[in-house]
Amino acid sequence: MFYLIGLGLGDVKDITVKGLEVIRRCTRVYLEAYTSVLTVGKEALEEFYGRELLLADRDMVEQAADEILKGADVSDVAFLVVGDPFGATTHSDLVLRAVNAGIQYRVIHNASILNAVGCCGLQLYNFGETVSIVFWTDSWKPESFYDKIKRNREMGMHTLCLLDIKVKEQSTENLMRGRKIYEPPRFMTVAQAAEQLLEIVENRREQGEKLAITEETVCVGLARVGNDNQAIRAGSLREMASSDLGGPLHSMLITGHLHPLEVDMLKLFSDPEGLNSLKMTDSSTYTS
Amino acid sequence: MFYLIGLGLGDVKDITVKGLEVIRRCTRVYLEAYTSVLTVGKEALEEFYGRELLLADRDMVEQAADEILKGADVSDVAFLVVGDPFGATTHSDLVLRAVNAGIQYRVIHNASILNAVGCCGLQLYNFGETVSIVFWTDSWKPESFYDKIKRNREMGMHTLCLLDIKVKEQSTENLMRGRKIYEPPRFMTVAQAAEQLLEIVENRREQGEKLAITEETVCVGLARVGNDNQAIRAGSLREMASSDLGGPLHSMLITGHLHPLEVDMLKLFSDPEGLNSLKMTDSSTYTS
The missing domain is CATH 3.40.1010.10 (Tetrapyrrole methylase, N-terminal domain)
Structure with missing residues (x-):
């Protein structure tokens, strides 16, 4: 067997x-x-x-x-x-x-991370397509994950973003020379993912596109889910970009429409006033 | 704690x-x-x-x-x-x-069932919103889950359908008389869920609606996932309606766009010729 x-x-x-x-x-x-x-x-x-x-x-x-x-x-x-x-x-x-x-x-x-993220209080029922956010390089900055998040947001759905892991990667030079020398492993942090997403938001704004995500969109950063020292942080996308959730693995959630009970749960993981003010500016957020 | x-x-x-x-x-x-x-x-x-x-x-x-x-x-x-x-x-x-x-x-x-359904070979990445299918009664036949499946299908996404469980339900008479006498538990089967879905398909056809799902749409029925005697069956929606997967719990998946590797996995759980013929008639299915 x-x-x-x-x-x-x-x-x-x-x-x-x-x-x-x-x-x-x-x-x-x-x-x-x-x-x-x-x-x-x-x-x-x-x-x-x-x-x-x-x-x-x-x-x-x-x-x-x-x-x-x-x-x-x-x-x-x-x-x-x-x-x-x-x-x-x-x-x-x-x-x-x-x-x-x-x-x-x-x-x-x-x-798996696909169901364990439910611990932050967002309903797993209400997630749309899962996306992967990859490390950008100087010459390769794909934005396709933004469009998937946008599609989910437009339907009121949350999005789970799986963040890039680079294990046993070779430098271009080692790859070209056929040397099996590997770079140290890299794990994308919530802050790195949020920074890339903010850059896309800025690009789209400059292009005059109607924004599905802004700096104020409610997000959740999660690290080491399921472990005793797991960290969960709810706040705006801008806050995520300056967050420090410690060691790997990290994941990030972009919220869609929030149910009152979901908001109550997210408040457990946010600044006391954080989510109250966000409710005013993020249109997809539940407003009572 | x-x-x-x-x-x-x-x-x-x-x-x-x-x-x-x-x-x-x-x-x-x-x-x-x-x-x-x-x-x-x-x-x-x-x-x-x-x-x-x-x-x-x-x-x-x-x-x-x-x-x-x-x-x-x-x-x-x-x-x-x-x-x-x-x-x-x-x-x-x-x-x-x-x-x-x-x-x-x-x-x-x-x-949880939300991630374990991946065992049939459909990529969890490619699932849209999860839906619940409830037992219809003579006077209450909600169709809202069809529209969610339709929305997922139109984006090429798979749909997990959680099937109704009735535990500790009271008959109308016992409820009205305040008697705490409960009906035996009922668990919706894949066949029952498929029958309800087929009835909706027929209704929508009569209304002249462009169909997102037909009798030939590729579905997967799952029973007792994770247990030694689990059953998985891939086939058309019509086939699901006559399936017998044994005891509870059952779940049903409605496929969206199928990747070749997903088709290969589903073939493990279908009639030898079943999915080959389906490829011809179900537009969302991968055609090589």
Whole structure:
């Protein structure tokens, strides 16, 4: 059996009892190591599970999937994914390869950022399409995520923005020279995401476009959701740009129409007067 | 501390290790008993946890929240929710009451149907607004969910349809006489949801409306997601109406634009020729 097991979002103890039992009886256990991170490292997981973990980076999953699946028809192999196996990144490719090789598979679900963001009080029902915000470079500043947020806002829907992660990236020089030397990992912060979004707002304003988002739009910054030291901050987009939510991972929510109960929840995470004043200027916000 | 703990979707072992540890040390443990169900009952949970559970039905959570929170400022009280505490039903009200009473709270997340449906291979990124389909009566046949699905479809987005649960409902007679006698619980099946949707499609056709959904639209029926005996079935809306996916809980997905990898995954859950023919008639479906 090939098991895809979600690890949840926080630390070693966020795995399910079922998942832990499977890990302890598997022949080999892989840890997917490129789409997300826990607040603890591989060593802490190995100690808690009492098992050695094999790191599976993007290259390995794409190029050596057969190696991962080897023997899973006669013994148990597990593939561990931070969050849920079908959360922010799907592992359909591994599933299809398993099925084609006559290997049975099973999924052991867990929380993913896609549902855990509900902890800030915004109703998951009322989210539109999820967007990804990537690190801009000097020459590449895509704005497509703005248009998706805009579309969601126009329908009164909230937007979850997943923020870029750069793991095992090569510098242009190392890439061209074929040197497998990697840059330190980078994780986009809420402040960085908000700055990029503010730049787009400014561009659109200059173009005379009717703005779906302004500096005053109510946003929520989240960091390390599900962990004991998680941080949640509600405020204007402008406030997000100067926020400091600490270490990774960060996510940002752009609100749509707010229900009174949602406003009450967001107030738990904002300056005492912050959201009261915002209600006056942000048209999509609930006004009582 | 007041703990909101998600139980996941399957059986007793879908709780996280962290959640289990908290339950075992709490003074009182409540089990929320109205928005969802596991495939096992209260007794199985009590045996696995080694703890007595206090059932909290809707009346109690709404009218006796103070009782639930009592003493949580000086000792630990847990409130267990099937899925994730902020999944399909939010428990913001309990959180706000706790905060107002000066009680600290913590959330222990888990999988919810909102992310676990990713197991069928549809990308969670590409879902629009979630809709609820309620049981129609002879005199009350709301169609608003159709218009939300239509809006999602027009943007190429998938739709998760949460299907109605009737727990502790009273007959009109018992309600009028104030008798607390409850009807047996009812859980909407994929077939029932599809039938209601087909009736709306027929109505709209008669009204000459341009159809966003037809009998041939690709849908996915899911039952008992996350459990060993889960069932997933991909096929046309017409096929869904005659499907039998067994016991509760059921959910239904209406696809939007399908990526080739999504089609490949759905084929795992459909008749061999089913989705090939559908590609020809359903305009939103990916055609290679």
